[in-house]
Amino acid sequence: MTRTEISERLQRYIVEELLDGDGRDLTPTTPLLQWGLLDSIGIVSLLSFIDDNLGVEVPDDAVRPENFETLEKLSLMLDDIVRKAA
Amino acid sequence: MEDADGESSAPKDYDVIVVGMGPAGAVLAIGLARAGYRVLGLERERFPRYHIGESLTGIAADVITKLGLEAEVEALGALPKPGVKVVGTHAKSEFFVPVARKTWQVRRAGFDDLLLRTAIAAGMEHQQGTVRNVLREGERVVGVSFDDAFGETHRVRARYVADCSGQSSLLCRLNVAGPRRIAMSGKQIAVFSQFEHAERDPGFQGNATCIFYSKQFHWAWFIPVSDTTTSVGCVIPTQTYRSVGDSSEEVFAWGTQHINPELNRRLQGRERVEPVRTIRNFSYSIDPYVGPGWVCVGDAHRFTDPIFSFGVSLAMTEASAAVELIAGMLEGVHETEAQRAYVDFCERGQSAVHDLIRYFWTFPSFFGYLTRGSLHADFQRLFAGDVYGDEPLEALVAMRKSLAEVRVDPEQSSKGEAIARRLRESRDMLEAVRSAYLEYSEDGIRVSLFLRHEDLDALDHLRAFERRLIGEFGREDLAVVAYPPRLAQSLFGADNTTDLHIPGGRRVFLREAS
Numbered sequence: 001m002t003r004t005e006i007s008e009r010l011q012r013y014i015v016e017e018l019l020d021g022d023g024r025d026l027t028p029t030t031p032l033l034q035w036g037l038l039d040s041i042g043i044v045s046l047l048s049f050i051d052d053n054l055g056v057e058v059p060d061d062a063v064r065p066e067n068f069e070t071l072e073k074l075s076l077m078l079d080d081i082v083r084k085a086a
Numbered sequence: 087m088e089d090a091d092g093e094s095s096a097p098k099d100y101d102v103i104v105v106g107m108g109p110a111g112a113v114l115a116i117g118l119a120r121a122g123y124r125v126l127g128l129e130r131e132r133f134p135r136y137h138i139g140e141s142l143t144g145i146a147a148d149v150i151t152k153l154g155l156e157a158e159v160e161a162l163g164a165l166p167k168p169g170v171k172v173v174g175t176h177a178k179s180e181f182f183v184p185v186a187r188k189t190w191q192v193r194r195a196g197f198d199d200l201l202l203r204t205a206i207a208a209g210m211e212h213q214q215g216t217v218r219n220v221l222r223e224g225e226r227v228v229g230v231s232f233d234d235a236f237g238e239t240h241r242v243r244a245r246y247v248a249d250c251s252g253q254s255s256l257l258c259r260l261n262v263a264g265p266r267r268i269a270m271s272g273k274q275i276a277v278f279s280q281f282e283h284a285e286r287d288p289g290f291q292g293n294a295t296c297i298f299y300s301k302q303f304h305w306a307w308f309i310p311v312s313d314t315t316t317s318v319g320c321v322i323p324t325q326t327y328r329s330v331g332d333s334s335e336e337v338f339a340w341g342t343q344h345i346n347p348e349l350n351r352r353l354q355g356r357e358r359v360e361p362v363r364t365i366r367n368f369s370y371s372i373d374p375y376v377g378p379g380w381v382c383v384g385d386a387h388r389f390t391d392p393i394f395s396f397g398v399s400l401a402m403t404e405a406s407a408a409v410e411l412i413a414g415m416l417e418g419v420h421e422t423e424a425q426r427a428y429v430d431f432c433e434r435g436q437s438a439v440h441d442l443i444r445y446f447w448t449f450p451s452f453f454g455y456l457t458r459g460s461l462h463a464d465f466q467r468l469f470a471g472d473v474y475g476d477e478p479l480e481a482l483v484a485m486r487k488s489l490a491e492v493r494v495d496p497e498q499s500s501k502g503e504a505i506a507r508r509l510r511e512s513r514d515m516l517e518a519v520r521s522a523y524l525e526y527s528e529d530g531i532r533v534s535l536f537l538r539h540e541d542l543d544a545l546d547h548l549r550a551f552e553r554r555l556i557g558e559f560g561r562e563d564l565a566v567v568a569y570p571p572r573l574a575q576s577l578f579g580a581d582n583t584t585d586l587h588i589p590g591g592r593r594v595f596l597r598e599a600s
Contacts, residue, residue, distance in 0.1 A: 043452070065448075
């Protein structure tokens with residue numbers, strides 16, 4: 001899976017699950033934490049989406065705010081995990 | 087008060103006057119008295135007396151061990167503390183940090199009384215009294231005046247005065263120390279009591295401190311203080327306090343039921359055995375807190391959100407450092423240099439605790455993952471109070487990095503979401519508007535309502551609604567603006583409202599243009 005694909009699927013998930021389908025202001029650099037999108041339930045369900053649908057298991061050490069700040073950073077981090085595993 | 091030779095009133099000299107006989111004052115007095123200095127310990131209240139702050143960390147146990155009081159503390163019935171469990175709103179955000187080394191949960195009445203008796207046994211002179219003022223010679227503090235239990239005023243002189251008055255912050259109130267800055271989490275209130283037979287975790291974790299939280303700055307402590315008794319306290323913002331009850335009992339009942347369902351379950355049908363007490367819970371810091379002839383120790387100069395029970399431990403550790411400072415000073419070490427070393431030491435510990443707690447409240451959903459990852463040993467040490475090392479622990483460096491790099495304002499966003507929900511519920515109000523949205527940023531929250539018609543009644547209706555919102559959410563950072571069509575037209579042109587967008591902020595649509 002390419003980084004673009006990862007990013008697109010994440011974007012679709014966030015719009016559908018966390019923004020009630022209203023994704024008009026969401027960009028790769030939208031500050032997800034500042035928007036208050038990732039509370040503890042948000043994080044847990046996002047991580048299980050990533051695990052179930054992208055096949056990437058994010059280790060506890062990578063669950064840090066700076067990796068979840070924007071869609072861009074999140075995709076970069078996942079891409080990095082995928083590359084290291086390959 | 088009488089002098090040794092039976093004469094009263096003549097000013098009597100001490101090496102050190104310690105104001106306040108809580109853990110900070112007593113540890114300081116024990117250290118100085120054992121070193122042979124003449125110490126006067128002043129305390130307003132008669133001991134034993136009730137006090138909150140029942141949970142200790144490893145560094146408090148270090149001080150207890152150093153003073154040789156381990157057996158006495160255990161004889162009080164203090165419970166060994168296995169760790170800290172934090173329960174949030176989701177099972178996966180729950181975590182447990184075991185203690186890195188032995189420490190206890192204590193009832194403060196007996197614990198503080200033990201420390202006071204130890205100070206007296208070490209040679210400290212104990213006097214019940216309330217300090218009224220400091221004595222000065224030029225800029226230098228050279229003693230205090232105090233009223234004894236019979237209301238008689240005394241003046242006593244000393245080479246050094248230590249303010250260990252806790253949240254009373256005596257030297258700050260007397261304008262000797264710097265002003266008090268209310269910090270971090272704003273204004274909260276703690277309401278607390280004790281329960282018999284509240285349900286604990288099974289096994290060795292049963293005596294752990296449990297912290298339950300939900301929304302930011304809404305949390306509760308659950309601290310076992312004997313085999314059957316558990317101290318329970320609810321901490322909530324003052325704004326919430328006013329809206330959920332008229333009496334402390336009502337607020338306490340609301341907190342135990344609503345802060346977290348698991349807490350509510352553990353207290354179902356259990357008997358509350360203490361009155362409900364209330365204390366303000368404002369994080370503050372005072373600067374400067376040392377000066378010519380005086381020093382502040384513990385809560386007297388800084389108090390941080392007590393969620394992880396660092397207060398007593400920091401106070402006792404600072405008091406040990408203050409023993410060095412004052413003894414050094416009395417032996418001729420340069421005062422400013424000795425004080426600078428003391429301040430550096432205190433700041434290292436206080437800022438580590440401050441950042442740990444700031445990280446917890448800023449990124450609550452990330453905290454559990456960090457404590458479970460490769461840095462888990464660091465967290466055991468941090469929760470034990472190992473915050474005074476020359477080099478900060480790696481976990482602390484990681485948290486500081488996140489705090490510096492990632493900008494968030496979760497408080498503002500959750501408040502914004504709450505207001506948005508309230509507005510969506512008020513469908514009849516939204517009938518009169520063509521489009522409506524709410525924006526929030528770090529600077530505040532703005533609700534913009536674009537009216538359908540030039541309708542004065544609707545405008546009045548909206549103003550009443552605005553007053554209700556402000557009543558509920560406060561006016562400091564909330565603005566509600568209603569635009570009748572002609573005003574909107576002249577300000578923004580035909581339908582263009584985008585100029586209003588707050589840069590970096592988030593916009594929530596309440597009603598689409600129709």
